[in-house]
Amino acid sequence: EAGVAQSPRYKIIEKRQSVAFWCNPISGHATLYWYQQILGQGPKLLIQFQNNGVVDDSQLPKDRFSAERLKGVDSTLKIQPAKLEDSAVYLCASSFRASNTGELFFGEGSRLTVL
Amino acid sequence: AQSVTQPDIHITVSEGASLELRCNYSYGATPYLFWYVQSPGQGLQLLLKYFSGDTLVQGIKGFEAEFKRSQSSFNLRKPSVHWSDAAEYFCAVGPPGGGGADGLTFGKGTHLIIQP
Incomplete structure (x- = not known):
């Protein structure tokens, strides 16, 4: 079974530039999450999708971050314009059910460096 | 608001020794x-x-954890560590009942170092 795919693995940009990250969850997984992991900290939830609808985006900095999951499968997370403090690993995770009783499967992450 | 505390940033353990990683939560x-x-x-x-x-749960790779309600703790243990256990370990909490907004809240992690 293929795991959660993320790209790019690494991205270096200058502040005020834009960047986009892509995630392809495990086939059949209805729930998709984006987490931000700053160096030395645990992952922080940015947004949760159930199919193509947003369930929770309360911690997403909406002035610069946006995310979509148009067809309920792939998802894209965009940052525009980027700030220095956005340097982090962006983790995508998916689960089969709309319930955290199911296991979350994480991708390897996309590491962003903002200069 | 919920929070998770992992008081140990780094832990060094000799290979073959026992391990306990601490986790406390507020919920x-x-x-x-x-x-x-x-x-x-x-x-x-x-x-x-x-x-x-059962408050003692078994996991993969020989790990187990014990939930103690009175202490709001969920410590991770392993009786004998292997060099391949060197990694970052995160404790997390999520809302009970499932469904709806159920994103996890993670602690800051404990970095486990295994010395030969």
């Missing part, structure tokens, strides 16, 4: 509890989880 009710492991450059992998019932 309005008894949450769902999880331990995840992250190897360098990798995503997180679930070790074990607690929802209800």
Whole structure:
């Protein structure tokens, strides 16, 4: 079974530039999450999708971050314009059910460096 | 608001020795509890989880964890560590009942170093 795919693995940009990250969850997984992991900290939830609808985006900095999951499968997370403090690993995770009783499967992450 | 505290940033253990990683949480009710492991450059992998019932739960790779309601703790243990256990370990909590907004809240992690 293929795991959660993320790209790019690494991205270096200058502040005020834009960047986009892509995630392809495990086939059949209805729930998709984006987490931000700053160096030395645990992952922080940015947004949760159930199919193509947003369930929770309360911690997403909406002035610069946006995310979509148009067809309920792939998802894209965009940052525009980027700030220095956005340097982090962006983790995508998916689960089969709309319930955290199911296991979350994480991708390897996309590491962003903002200069 | 919920929070997770992992008081040990780094722990060094000799190979073959026992291990205990501490986790304390703050939550309005008894949450769902999880331990995840992250190897360098990798995503997180679930070790074990607690929802209800027996307070001692078994996980993969020989790990176990014990839920203590009175102490709001969910410590991870392993009787004998292997060099391959060197990694970052995260404790996490999630809302009970499932469904709806159920994103996890993670601790800051404990970096486990195994010395020969």
